[in-house]
Structures are given as structure tokens and as C-alpha cells.
Amino acid sequence: MSDLRKTSVQDLLRSTDLDREVLVRGWVRTRRGNKYVQFIALNDGSTIHNIQVVADAEKFPEENLKGVTTGSCLAVRGKLVASQGKGQAVEIQATEIEVLGTADPEEYPLQKKATSLEYLREIAHLRPRTNTFGAVLRIRHAMAFAIHQYFNDHGYFYVHTPIITGSDAEGAGQMFRVTTLPEQNPPLDDAGQVDYKQDFFGKPTNLTVSGQLEGELAALALGKIYTFGPTFRAENSNTARHLAEFWMIEPEVAFNDLEDNMDLAEDFLRSLVRYALTHCPDDLQFLNDQYDKELLNRLKFVVDNEFQRLTYTEAVEILKSAKQKFEFPVDWGTDLQSEHERYLVEKHFKKPVILTNYPKEIKAFYMKLDEDGRTVRAMDVLFPGIGEIIGGSQREEDLTKLLTRMQEMHVPEEDLWWYLDTRRYGTAPHAGFGLGFERLILFVTGMANIRDVIPFPRFPKSAEF
Amino acid sequence: MSDLRKTSVQDLLRSTDLDREVLVRGWVRTRRGNKYVQFIALNDGSTIHNIQVVADAEKFPEENLKGVTTGSCLAVRGKLVASQGKGQAVEIQATEIEVLGTADPEEYPLQKKATSLEYLREIAHLRPRTNTFGAVLRIRHAMAFAIHQYFNDHGYFYVHTPIITGSDAEGAGQMFRVTTLPEQNPPLDDAGQVDYKQDFFGKPTNLTVSGQLEGELAALALGKIYTFGPTFRAENSNTARHLAEFWMIEPEVAFNDLEDNMDLAEDFLRSLVRYALTHCPDDLQFLNDQYDKELLNRLKFVVDNEFQRLTYTEAVEILKSAKQKFEFPVDWGTDLQSEHERYLVEKHFKKPVILTNYPKEIKAFYMKLDEDGRTVRAMDVLFPGIGEIIGGSQREEDLTKLLTRMQEMHVPEEDLWWYLDTRRYGTAPHAGFGLGFERLILFVTGMANIRDVIPFPRFPKSAEF
Numbered sequence: 001m002s003d004l005r006k007t008s009v010q011d012l013l014r015s016t017d018l019d020r021e022v023l024v025r026g027w028v029r030t031r032r033g034n035k036y037v038q039f040i041a042l043n044d045g046s047t048i049h050n051i052q053v054v055a056d057a058e059k060f061p062e063e064n065l066k067g068v069t070t071g072s073c074l075a076v077r078g079k080l081v082a083s084q085g086k087g088q089a090v091e092i093q094a095t096e097i098e099v100l101g102t103a104d105p106e107e108y109p110l111q112k113k114a115t116s117l118e119y120l121r122e123i124a125h126l127r128p129r130t131n132t133f134g135a136v137l138r139i140r141h142a143m144a145f146a147i148h149q150y151f152n153d154h155g156y157f158y159v160h161t162p163i164i165t166g167s168d169a170e171g172a173g174q175m176f177r178v179t180t181l182p183e184q185n186p187p188l189d190d191a192g193q194v195d196y197k198q199d200f201f202g203k204p205t206n207l208t209v210s211g212q213l214e215g216e217l218a219a220l221a222l223g224k225i226y227t228f229g230p231t232f233r234a235e236n237s238n239t240a241r242h243l244a245e246f247w248m249i250e251p252e253v254a255f256n257d258l259e260d261n262m263d264l265a266e267d268f269l270r271s272l273v274r275y276a277l278t279h280c281p282d283d284l285q286f287l288n289d290q291y292d293k294e295l296l297n298r299l300k301f302v303v304d305n306e307f308q309r310l311t312y313t314e315a316v317e318i319l320k321s322a323k324q325k326f327e328f329p330v331d332w333g334t335d336l337q338s339e340h341e342r343y344l345v346e347k348h349f350k351k352p353v354i355l356t357n358y359p360k361e362i363k364a365f366y367m368k369l370d371e372d373g374r375t376v377r378a379m380d381v382l383f384p385g386i387g388e389i390i391g392g393s394q395r396e397e398d399l400t401k402l403l404t405r406m407q408e409m410h411v412p413e414e415d416l417w418w419y420l421d422t423r424r425y426g427t428a429p430h431a432g433f434g435l436g437f438e439r440l441i442l443f444v445t446g447m448a449n450i451r452d453v454i455p456f457p458r459f460p461k462s463a464e465f
Numbered sequence: 466m467s468d469l470r471k472t473s474v475q476d477l478l479r480s481t482d483l484d485r486e487v488l489v490r491g492w493v494r495t496r497r498g499n500k501y502v503q504f505i506a507l508n509d510g511s512t513i514h515n516i517q518v519v520a521d522a523e524k525f526p527e528e529n530l531k532g533v534t535t536g537s538c539l540a541v542r543g544k545l546v547a548s549q550g551k552g553q554a555v556e557i558q559a560t561e562i563e564v565l566g567t568a569d570p571e572e573y574p575l576q577k578k579a580t581s582l583e584y585l586r587e588i589a590h591l592r593p594r595t596n597t598f599g600a601v602l603r604i605r606h607a608m609a610f611a612i613h614q615y616f617n618d619h620g621y622f623y624v625h626t627p628i629i630t631g632s633d634a635e636g637a638g639q640m641f642r643v644t645t646l647p648e649q650n651p652p653l654d655d656a657g658q659v660d661y662k663q664d665f666f667g668k669p670t671n672l673t674v675s676g677q678l679e680g681e682l683a684a685l686a687l688g689k690i691y692t693f694g695p696t697f698r699a700e701n702s703n704t705a706r707h708l709a710e711f712w713m714i715e716p717e718v719a720f721n722d723l724e725d726n727m728d729l730a731e732d733f734l735r736s737l738v739r740y741a742l743t744h745c746p747d748d749l750q751f752l753n754d755q756y757d758k759e760l761l762n763r764l765k766f767v768v769d770n771e772f773q774r775l776t777y778t779e780a781v782e783i784l785k786s787a788k789q790k791f792e793f794p795v796d797w798g799t800d801l802q803s804e805h806e807r808y809l810v811e812k813h814f815k816k817p818v819i820l821t822n823y824p825k826e827i828k829a830f831y832m833k834l835d836e837d838g839r840t841v842r843a844m845d846v847l848f849p850g851i852g853e854i855i856g857g858s859q860r861e862e863d864l865t866k867l868l869t870r871m872q873e874m875h876v877p878e879e880d881l882w883w884y885l886d887t888r889r890y891g892t893a894p895h896a897g898f899g900l901g902f903e904r905l906i907l908f909v910t911g912m913a914n915i916r917d918v919i920p921f922p923r924f925p926k927s928a929e930f
Contacts (some may be wrong), residue, residue: 161921221599463670
């Protein structure tokens with residue numbers, strides 16, 4: 001009995017042990033048939049494929065099947081047999097059908113055959129029951145696991161960097177304030193300012209924008225580390241590529257230089273895509289057929305081809321001599337726009353690109369200064385359709401140079417005394433990068449909107465569920 | 466060359482391929498010797514063990530070794546040879562020593578041999594460089610990986626539930642407010658209240674206390690899911706067992722009942738402890754020798770023995786007839802105190818205990834009502850030295866009963882319309898639990914204070930680094 005109860009639809013569909021008694025539980029996707037026989041497509045989330053339940057009218061008169069409607073939950077006992085019909089190798093000849101939970105056809109929001117992605121965002125609590133979101137969420141799981149496995153296999157240690165942070169020194173964007181002070185009339189200090197000494201942490205705190213600085217501390221002790229946690233941006237941008245809450249992976253490696261960093265990024269991304277192709281063929285095939293006929297080709301292309309590496313300076317030359325007209329002008333020293341990145345990746349090189357050695361003015365204070373004093377050892381990995389999927393750098397390990405950069409960029413020293421200590425005591429060359437998890441999932445699933453690759457998206461004016 | 470650069474201390478210590486040229490980089494733990502020879506113990510974080518670097522005075526006159534002090538970072542080239550001394554199988558006969566980063570002996574905070582755990586908390590940015598925190602953080606990594614591997618192997622999908630939440634309906638504790646409104650004089654509405662319509666999300670938002678409710682949505686679509694993410698409590702409790710920010714693992718399984726839930730919790734915990742014993746023998750041995758001579762025995766005991774299962778009602782009977790005097794009286798209907806739990810686990814049964822079927826009044830609204838109408842299908846797993854390590858339940862899948870419980874416990878229906886939808890459409894029996902990750906790490910490492918098992922602890926008046 002207890003064996004029967006552990007069987008998933010995935011198990012049954014793969015089974016070659018036929019003509020035996022089985023129990024399956026799941027949700028009705030469709031029901032069709034005639035007065036002699038009913039066919040029920042049942043799905044339990046373990047796979048994109050449904051198992052077909054065959055209910056003979058003799059055994060199951062219509063009144064007993066009343067509760068069997070799209071969205072209802074069933075427990076079905078029966079015999080697993082070779083299927084006579086097309087589209088499936090096996091099916092279940094039902095002997096017992098129990099309706100565990102009904103779904104009123106007049107009310108159930110998911111019964112319409114065509115439900116737009118926009119509409120599904122409004123019912124994000126139910127959308128995992130659709131083929132599309134089942135596929136996306138299974139792939140999301142597979143990618144998260146592949147990330148942990150990759151790093152574990154390569155001797156990295158997973159480090160949980162803090163979510164609530166007392167330092168907003170990195171300046172990577174607008175931050176969410178975290179507080180337990182009264183929302184109205186907070187206590188004030190003698191100067192008439194909010195008295196954060198009375199707040200929970202005794203000072204102003206925010207949600208982290210990156211675990212990198214703390215990750216560096218860990219790397220300069222444990223050697224090879226990575227983070228994988230939520231990060232936040234309080235930016236009022238309503239785009240298909242930005243979320244207020246998203247997950248980021250940030251490896252950091254002692255003794256790595258920019259070359260090593262690029263090698264790691266490339267091997268890492270290629271391994272992840274390869275993992276998806278190996279472990280999620282059915283879900284990828286569905287998304288390929290349904291949304292993006294080029295998806296599988298694009299994934300295979302990334303696995304098979306090396307990324308193009310070039311400097312920012314070289315990229316600017318290419319862009320300047322390009323025949324294409326850009327909306328934004330390109331000049332050495334300005335940040336590249338999305339149109340420029342897309343031109344390089346999708347038109348010029350037709351493959352993923354790693355751009356390096358950006359002007360120091362447009363990059364963060366912690367990046368290692370090149371010998372020319374003008375550029376830093378930064379790298380951005382650009383993907384077709386996505387743009388920047390990874391941003392990273394070799395870090396400045398020299399205390400004096402780091403302090404100079406901080407002064408130039410008005411980064412307050414006193415807030416980062418602990419970060420600077422790593423350069424004071426046993427400093428070492430090191431490098432790392434950040435991978436936006438949802439951007440990876442966008443690429444691997446071929447979905448167009450970042451709100452559709454995270455279970456419960458947070459963006460301006462929306463924190464539902 | 467590039468091969469040499471990828472070698473860790475761990476690799477070298479395990480190597481049987483001797484008398485070859487090697488390169489090792491790491492931080493100096495100790496240096497000792499005489500006028501003929503110097504011995505440098507080097508650690509790179511890959512293992513608790515140091516590799517011994519032997520520097521002959523002839524090749525390395527004292528003035529060349531000036532920078533080689535505790536905490537400095539070195540790159541050492543030399544020959545890997547069998548060690549003549551005790552305590553290590555191999556060592557490196559140095560031919561070249563480069564100081565990558567110095568650590569002034571007058572200032573480096575970690576050079577004193579004995580550094581208390583309390584002191585190390587104040588320099589949490591450097592403590593991963595100690596043996597103790599190296600061991601704890603490597604074990605923490607191993608446990609995180611074991612968790613992902615366990616669930617992946619068993620067909621679960623990892624779901625990222627939201628960190629910022631617009632519903633504070635679960636009532637599991639005080640919450641941190643998340644906002645971008647001005648800290649002073651926020652905009653007010655016509656009623657003179659803070660106008661959250663103008664806040665980032667258009668309504669009040671908080672940091673999550675649990676991903677369970679969203680996890681249930683996913684389980685009722687994908688079947689078997691788990692969460693692993695940060696959770697928050699704004700409770701002003703300064704204890705060795707509480708953090709304001711901690712990580713939690715919450716599996717949720719469609720079609721599981723309370724029995725299944727207990728089986729899962731027990732198998733899961735036992736697998737994790739077994740994984741630690743197999744994969745972290747050196748780090749565990751160190752912690753066993755240094756802090757807690759019973760650690761390894763306790764871990765082996767958990768792997769080898771089944772947990773004791775009994776109902777709350779049975780536990781109350783045992784406690785009432787116990788000869789021990791308790792500070793707090795025990796009576797059916799009151800919550801058990803730590804002293805009661807410890808008596809059951811450490812004195813009466815002398816093994817982990819699973820308590821079930823608590824009075825409904827002391828448990829959350831979503832737990833399934835037992836047939837007697839007085840108790841719910843809750844379960845707490847109690848561990849020696851830790852107390853509650855897991856709390857879970859079978860969930861109430863019946864919409865009418867769930868609504869009644871919510872009314873009785875004053876949980877606002879309108880905030881949880883999406884949660885209730887799962888009971889409206891295709892409801893199914895399901896169960897799950899929450900495992901506090903840091904409590905697991907406390908148990909596995911034998912550390913006494915929860916602030917010592919997370920890299921950067923957050924607690925009242927402290928959000929450093």
C-alpha cells in the first residue's frame with residue numbers, strides 16, 4: 001500500500017512494468033469522451049505530461065463523474081496498461097475514482113484553454129498549475145540545483161551573506177529601508193532627526209543589493225565561495241527585465257585574476273545550459289514548441305561555442321564603424337546601451353560576448369585598476385536576447401589604490417572598515433562575478449518577461465500573494 | 466602552469482604523487498623554527514589542516530622572511546615531499562616564497578592563540594580565518610548542499626517564495642517593515658494615516674516570517690516542493706537560540722498526511738547527519754576535540770536510532786508523573802516549556818522525540834483539526850540540546866473548517882483570498898514542516914550559540930558588516 005502511494009505520474013509514464021494495480025493522484029487537466037468511455041488527463045506536477053485515465057461508462061455512470069472537472073483533484077486506482085490510443089505509451093484503466101477536491105466549472109479561473117501570460121500574472125497563486133509555469137518552475141529548480149552541484153563539485157563553499165545590511169556603501173542602487181520604528185512620529189534625536197539608535201538594529205538598515213563585499217571576506221578565508229540569495233532594488237522601473245526582488249549568484253575566488261574569472265563564468269554558464277538540456281528535455285521541448293522555435297537551437301549553440309572575448313575599447317571601435325544607426329551615440333568613456341550590446345551579440349559576433357576592461361569612471365570602486373590607470377579589470381557577459389547576464393571583475397587588492405578609488409568616488413571609508421581590513425591583513429588577488437538568476441532562467445526558458453520566471457514577482461505597486 | 470595554480474591544500478594533503486613541483490597559496494597560521502630551518506603552517510580554507518612549508522635558512526635568510534607572519538598571505542613554490550616530522554604525511558620544501566599580503570603583527574587581530582568566541586563575534590569579518598569558523602562554515606556548506614541533494618533526489622522542486630510580503634496574516638511573530646517612504650513626515654491620507662498607496666508597493670509590506678503559505682500553493686500544483694530562504698523575526702530576544710535573520714527549509718507535499726510528514730522529517734534529518742559524518746570527518750573531529758567531546762557520539766546516535774513518537778497528551782501524562790520539579794507547571798492545554806521538552810528528550814526517552822496532536826488553541830490556524838475537535842495534526846521534532854528543530858503539520862484542506870478556524874483565531878480572510886483559493890479549487894490533503902537551518906547547524910557542529918553558526922548574525926542592536 002505504502003509503495004503505491006509514492007508513485008508519481010512521471011514514474012508511471014516511464015514504467016515498463018505493466019498490468020499492475022496503481023494509485024495516482026493529481027489534478028484534472030481535461031476530460032473528454034462519449035457515452036461509452038471517458039478520458040481524463042491527470043497531472044501531478046512531476047512532469048509536463050499527463051497520464052490518461054480511462055473510465056468506462058458501465059463502471060462509472062455520468063452522475064458519479066460529476067465532480068471530475070478541469071482543476072478538480074482526484075485519487076484514481078486502476079490498472080496500468082499499454083495505451084491503445086495515440087500520444088501516450090501507457091494509461092490507467094480506472095477501477096476507483098475519488099474526488100478529493102472539486103473545482104466549480106463556473107468559477108475555476110484556469111479552465112479556459114487560452115489564458116494569456118498577463119492574465120496568469122494576476123492569478124500567480126494558481127499559475128503553477130498550467131503547463132507553461134509547471135515547465136518554467138521545474139526548469140528553475142533544475143538550474144538552482146545545477147548551480148549548487150557545480151560549485152560543490154568544484155570545491156566552493158556556499159556562504160549566506162546578510163539580507164539586512166547596515167551599510168549602503170556599495171551604491172549599487174536605491175534601497176529598501178528596514179525598520180521597526182513607528183510609521184508615524186518616529187522618535188527624534190536632539191538634532192530633530194529620526195533617532196535610529198532606537199530602531200531594532202540601533203542604526204539605519206536596508207535590504208542588501210549584493211552579497212559581494214561580504215563574499216570577499218569569506219573568499220579571503222575559505223578560498224572559493226559563492227552566494228545564492230535574494231537581492232533588492234527599489235528602482236521604479238516597470239520593465240520586462242527588472243524586478244524589485246530577485247535572486248543572485250555571486251562566486252568569489254581568492255587568487256583568481258580576470259582571465260580565471262572569465263574562464264569560470266564561461267564554463268559555469270555552459271555547464272548550466274548543458275544541465276538543462278540533459279535534465280529538462282520535455283519541459284524545454286514544450287517551451288520551444290509553444291513560445292520560441294529557436295530556443296533549443298540557441299541553448300545548443302551556447303553549449304557548443306566559445307564566447308567572444310574583447311575589451312570595451314575594441315567594442316567601441318566596432319560600434320563606431322558599424323553601418324547600423326544607433327539611437328545613443330557611442331564614445332569611449334560612455335556606458336554601452338542595450339542597443340549596442342545587442343548589436344555586438346546578435347549581429348556582429350552572433351554569439352555570447354565577454355566585454356572587459358571598461359573605463360574606471362563607469363564601474364564600481366572595488367574593481368582593480370589596469371596598468372594604464374584609465375580602465376579597470378571588469379567583465380560583462382552579454383547573452384542574446386538578455387543583454388548583461390553576468391557582471392564581475394578582478395578586485396582591487398591594494399589598500400592604497402583602493403582607498404584612492406573610494407575617495408574619488410565618495411565612498412565613505414568609515415562604513416567599510418571591515419572590508420578594508422581584508423586589504424590590511426593578508427590581502428590577495430581575487431575575482432568574482434554576479435549572475436542574475438532570473439536572467440539565466442529567462443535565457444534557458446525563452447520566456448520574454450522576467451515576471452514570468454519567478455513564482456511571485458515583486459515590482460512597483462505589486463507585492464501580491 | 467595553469468594546472469599548478471588550481472591545486473588546493475586539500476589536494477596536496479591527499480596527494481600520493483610526491484617529489485613534484487607544486488604551487489600553493491594561502492594564509493600563514495603559524496611560523497616556528499630555528500636558525501637552520503623555518504616551518505610555516507599554511508592554510509587556504511579548503512580544509513582544516515594546514516600544509517607545512519619548510520624553508521631552509523640557507524635559501525631563505527631571515528630578512529627575506531620578514532613579511533611571513535601570522536595572517537600574511539603567501540604564494541609558495543617548492544617540492545611536495547614526504548614529511549620527516551610528525552603530524553603530516555607530506556610537506557613542501559620551498560624554493561620560492563612570495564608575500565602577497567602582509568599582516569602587521571602589532572595590529573593583526575587574530576594572532577593571539579586563544580581568542581574567545583565572544584571576541585570573534587566582534588570581528589566576524591575575520592573569524593572565517595580561524596579553525597573553528599572554517600570548520601563551522603564548511604559544515605554549513607555541506608549541510609546546505611545535502612539539503613538540496615536530498616530533495617532533488619526525491620523529486621522535490623525548489624521554490625523561491627517571496628521575501629517581501631504584503632500579507633502579515635500568518636501571525637508568526639513581529640515583523641520588519643519594508644518601505645521607501647520618507648523616514649520623517651511620510652505622506653498621509655485623508656484620515657491622517659500614512660498613505661501606503663504612495664509606498665513602493667502601494668501598500669504596507671514586511672519581511673517574510675515563513676514561506677509556507679506560498680509553498681502550499683506550489684505543492685498543490687507541482688506535488689512536492691521545498692523552500693530554502695531567509696526568514697525574519699523582529700523579536701527583541703537576546704538569546705543564544707534566536708536570530709532576527711535566519712534561514713529556513715520548508716518542504717510541502719501534496720497527498721502527505723501527518724504520518725508521511727513524520728517519516729519525511731525523520732528520514733531527512735537522519736540523512737543530513739549521515740551526510741555530515743561522511744563528508745566532514747575532519748571538521749567534526751576538530752569540533753569534537755575542541756568544544757564538545759560528545760558531539761560525534763550524539764551524531765552517530767541520531768543516525769542509528771529511530772525517533773520517539775508520541776502525542777502531546779501522552780507527553781503531558783509523562784511530565785505530570787515525572788519526579789523532577791519543573792519551574793512551570795504542566796497542564797493539558799498549555800504550551801510546553803523548554804524545560805519540559807528537555808526532560809522528555811534528554812532524561813525520559815534519551816533520544817529525539819516527535820510530539821504530535823497538540824491542542825488547537827496553541828497552534829496555527831492552518832493545521833488540520835483532529836476528529837475529536839480539540840487537537841490538530843501538528844508535529845514538533847525535539848532534539849537534545851536544541852529543543853524544537855522542526856515544526857510542522859498536516860494542513861487543513863477543508864475550506865469550511867479552515868474558515869471556521871480563521872474566524873476563531875481572528876485571521877483576516879480578505880488578506881488570504883489566494884490561499885483560500887487552493888481549498889476552493891481542487892483541494893487535496895497535504896503536509897509540510899519548517900526546519901530552522903541554524904538550529905540544524907548548531908546540532909551538527911555542537912556549537913552553543915546560534916550567532917556562531919551564521920557568517921554575519923543579525924540580532925537586536927547589531928547589523929554589523
